[in-house]
Amino acid sequence: MATPPPPPPPPSPSTPVPEINLTADLRHRLATADRAVVFTGAGVSQESGLATFRGGDDSLWSQYRPEELATPQAFAAHPDRVWQWYGWRHAGVAGASPNAGHHALVRFEALFPSYLLVTQNVDGLHQQAGSRGVVELHGTIRQACCSNSRTGACDRRMDMGKALERSPETPPRCECGGRLRPAVVWFGEPLPQGVMERAAAAAGRADLFLVVGTSATVYPAAGLIEIAHRAGAVVVEVNPEPSALSRLADLRVQAPAAAALPALEREVRRCRPTAT
Numbered sequence: 001m002a003t004p005p006p007p008p009p010p011p012s013p014s015t016p017v018p019e020i021n022l023t024a025d026l027r028h029r030l031a032t033a034d035r036a037v038v039f040t041g042a043g044v045s046q047e048s049g050l051a052t053f054r055g056g057d058d059s060l061w062s063q064y065r066p067e068e069l070a071t072p073q074a075f076a077a078h079p080d081r082v083w084q085w086y087g088w089r090h091a092g093v094a095g096a097s098p099n100a101g102h103h104a105l106v107r108f109e110a111l112f113p114s115y116l117l118v119t120q121n122v123d124g125l126h127q128q129a130g131s132r133g134v135v136e137l138h139g140t141i142r143q144a145c146c147s148n149s150r151t152g153a154c155d156r157r158m159d160m161g162k163a164l165e166r167s168p169e170t171p172p173r174c175e176c177g178g179r180l181r182p183a184v185v186w187f188g189e190p191l192p193q194g195v196m197e198r199a200a201a202a203a204g205r206a207d208l209f210l211v212v213g214t215s216a217t218v219y220p221a222a223g224l225i226e227i228a229h230r231a232g233a234v235v236v237e238v239n240p241e242p243s244a245l246s247r248l249a250d251l252r253v254q255a256p257a258a259a260a261l262p263a264l265e266r267e268v269r270r271c272r273p274t275a276t
């Protein structure tokens with residue numbers, strides 16, 4: 001039995017509520033959907049006031065591209081620099097709060113007997129809002145893990161905030177001697193074991209596949225939408241801009257997630273009176 005979702009937060013007065021026009025066919029398909037998969041990207045966190053991935057012009061970090069910092073090679077060559085960059089990013093995430101989009105997805109979860117939230121984000125804001133069973137494709141910035149975890153030699157992890165507190169300038173050492181690092185997936189690294197398989201299996205069984213705030217042009221993430229589409233799921237895209245996926249979408253809501261998701265959740269709930 002699902003716990004009742006928290007009450008919706010008041011909508012931001014500055015955000016216009018997008019109109020969502022469902023056809024009779026879509027209403028019927030949404031009313032009878034049992035298995036929902038939601039796939040989110042950076043767009044869902046944009047209105048949480050998070051520091052952007054790239055630093056501003058006056059930022060200490062503006063001289064580096066993420067590709068030069070978020071790689072195992074960069075960490076091996078400049079561990080302190082990479083650790084401090086993640087300290088800066090962690091501070092932004094730790095100070096951010098979930099927005100109306102994250103909260104709407106918590107209520108969305110309660111509408112379906114089977115639900116899986118797959119995210120490319122590493123900020124942990126879905127869990128902070130109250131979403132359960134989140135699959136983090138790219139790991140999490142909220143935790144540090146041992147560098148030797150990549151070879152399977154050590155699986156120690158600790159809270160990233162605590163690790164940074166212990167050693168803000170240089171990555172602390174694990175008991176095994178390896179350096180601690182953020183538990184995120186860096187460029188050129190494989191995804192955590194099993195996460196893609198789990199996401200793909202859920203996409204293949206989905207009746208509804210909702211894509212939020214990502215152009216998902218990068219494989220294997222883009223493949224999930226194709227799997228769901230082929231399996232006959234209703235594909236809904238929430239994104240301010242059209243994307244390469246738009247052609248697969250049965251419904252497109254062209255608005256930021258924080259405005260679109262509460263409106264979409266309300267519409268879907270109306271289609272499913274028994275689920276409320």
Ligand SMILES: [Zn+2]
Pocket residue numbers: 146147148154155156174175176177178
């Ligand atoms: Zn270790």
